[in-house]
Amino acid sequence: MTGPAAPKDPEKARPFFYILKDKDIFGERQKDGTGIQFIYESDGRLINSAQITGNVTDKEELTLLETVEGFGRLVHSIGVSVETDRPEETAEFVFQMYGKKDLYGGGTNLTASLKCDGMEHRIYLSDYRWTEDDHVPGQIKILFAAPERMGKVSVRLFLNDGYEAPPEEEDLVIDMHSEEYCGMISRSLLQLGNPYRIRKAIEKSKAGKEVTLAYIGGSITQGAGAIPIHTECYAYKSFQLFQNRFSTQNNVRFIKAGVGGTPSELGMIRFDRDVLREEERPDIVVIEFAVNDEGDETKGVCYESLVRKVLKLPWKPAVVLLFSVFANDWNLQERLRPVGDLYDLPMVSIRDAVTPQFSLKCGEGRILSKNQFFYDIFHPNNIGHTIMADCLQYLFECCDAAEPARVGTFVEGMTEEQILSEKLSGPAVIGADFERIFLLDKKNRYVGAKIRAGGFASTDMELQSVEMDGNLTQTPEFPYNWMYDGSRLQMPGFEMEITCKSLFLIFKDSGETDVGKANVFVNDVYCMTADPHKNNWLHCNAVLLFWETESRSHKVRIAVTEEDRNKKFTILGFGYTI
Structure with a gap:
């Protein structure tokens, strides 16, 4: 009989920092019946994770995380753990590096x-x-054999010699x-504004009549970061808080339209399509x-146009402006606040609520990190989503407690x-050219548009998809849409004659290698x-083609560039004003 084999020497202890620590995960259902959780690490996310989760401040180490080459110099190994309520099951972990030429297929997968x-x-x-195509750390994927598994994941990076x-x-x-905590929530009330329309909705709900809350925005409104996304997002939680507080018969309905x-x-x-459907x-x-409009070509005209569009609806809904925030304490509150000031709208700032206490030390007034x-x-x-919902609920509670008519309302003999109405009939503070x-x-x-699709005769089925309302399905x-599929090389491009003041093109963005560029011409002049x-x-990209004061006829032509004639391009739609 022989004894047990001698154990291996213990591995050298290495310094490490977390990029994910007890992070909530949820296996989103896939077509094949499996589940998957994506955690994106590109576009500065990995660096930010090292900063806020791993407390890394060393500039050299943060810079190394920008590229695969630097990642390999810094990182010796990766420690991964996944925990669910089914410990006997197995999960597959993938840290995918993005390729420079082939974004999703050219990089190395660490599994x-x-x-x-x-x-x-x-x-x-x-x-x-x-691989030779390795470019930047891209995304983490956690794959489950069955869908909708909830759990937590931790990932820490063990460092090579010479790094601390x-x-x-x-x-x-x-x-x-x-x-x-209550004080932090109260700081979010940037302005109570004119609470009349919100108060009217609350009274309607208390009376047992049907009331509908709608939320429109970007990925935060879609629920990104919430696990699971459909019930833990701020919008759903806000709707639930409103219903529990002001409803008598579960008479509150919910619309979520975040993309x-x-x-x-x-x-x-x-x-109109996503909210008024x-x-x-x-x-x-x-x-x-507030965190999506940095690239808005109109610098706020689109935002104010949307606000006025909603305020002018015949049934006179209330509008709440919600200013979310990024982890670097940034948003566009200063640009967009004047819109709320002009129309005396209720405004909630998540930035004002949470960022002041982030700079405090643990145990010295900091509520959360x-x-x-x-x-x-x-x-x-x-x-974070819970805090956002609490901030909105604080606004609703303040509106409910507000006097029926604020002091000064009747100074000039006008109701709230x-x-x-007088503000809406006057000039805009930024612009309102697109409210219709x-x-x-x-x-x-x-009826004012004549379209010849030409080679754009196909329909693209691989589209950005989102969880609407309280649904988990996408x-x-x-x-x-109109798609050029790369096979109609001899056919003309997309052509449209349209009578309008302004025109926005919506086209599909993608990270795939089989998509190409398209040139846009307006009245036979190159536009973009x-x-x-x-x-x-993969997402929807809106760009402004022209913006004029009078409605007139324009010719629009879109053609895939010569070097990309065998690749795909998708026109998702247009936005126009007349």
Whole structure:
């Protein structure tokens, strides 16, 4: 009989820092019946994760995380653990590097198969042969054999010799009933404004009549960072709080229309389709584009146009302006606030609520850390979404407690509604040229537009899809599109004669290699080149083609560039004003 084999020498202890620590995950259902959780690490997310989760401040180490080459110099190995309520099951972990030429197919995949029991598995970078196309750390994927598994994941990076990691900092438990927490929530009330329309909706709900809350915005409104996305997002939680507080018969209805990566430039075009669908008549509309509008070509005209469009609806819904925030404490509050000031609208600032206490030390007045609020650099986690919902509910409570008519309302013999009406009939503070904008696609026609699709005769089915309302199933965005599929080389491009004042083109962005660029001409003059790889991920991109003061006839022609004639390009639709 022989004894047990001698154990291996213990591995050298290495410094490490977390990029994910007890991060909530949820296996979103796939077509094949499996589940998957994506955690994106590109576009500065990995660096931000190292900063807010790993407390990394070393500039050299943060810079190394920008590229695969630097990542390999810094990182010795990766420690991964996944924990669910089914520890006997196995999950597949993939840390995917993005390629420079082939974004999704050209990079190295660092993989591990591990039990869902919380035990850590190590991935050694030295075990891999890296590809020539490796470019930047891209995304983490966690794959489950069955869908809708909930759990937590932790990922820490063990460092190569010569690099040091900061000490871990433990967060305090968040007391959401404390005086300090309540004070933080109260700071979010940027302006109570004219509460008349919100108060009217609350009274209607208390009387047992049907009331509808609608939320429109970008990925935060879609629910990004919430696990699961359909019930833990701020919009759903806000709707629930409103219903529990002001409803007598569960008579509150919910509309969620958030689309990731899209600004008010697209929001104003899709508002009728996504919010007013099937003759919906929302009583309160929350508008959240404060972190999405940096690329808005009109610098706020689209935003104010959307606000006025909603305020002028015949049934007079209330509008709430919600200013969310990124992990670098940034939003566009200063640009967009004047819109709320002019129309005396209720405004809620998440930035004003949470960022002042982020700079405080643990135990010295800090209520929660950035790691406890944010899922990544752009999106809140479940706690963050809860805080956003609490901030909105604080506004609703303040409106409910407000006097029926504020002091000074009748100074000039006008009611609150008459004052707002007068503001809406006057000049805009930024601009309102697009408040009467309409969507044009294969389904939504316009008598003033004559279209010859030419080689754009196909329909693209691979579209950005989002979870609408309280549903977990996804709805494709702009399914009634025109696609050039790369096979109609001899056919002419897309041509349209349209009578309008302004025109926005909505086209599909993508990170795939089989899509190409298209040139856009207006009245036979080159206007722009639409490049689906500029943003390099699957979403809807709205761009302004022209903007005039009078409606007249224009000729629009869109043709795939000569070098990309065998590639795809998709026109998702247009937005036009007349």
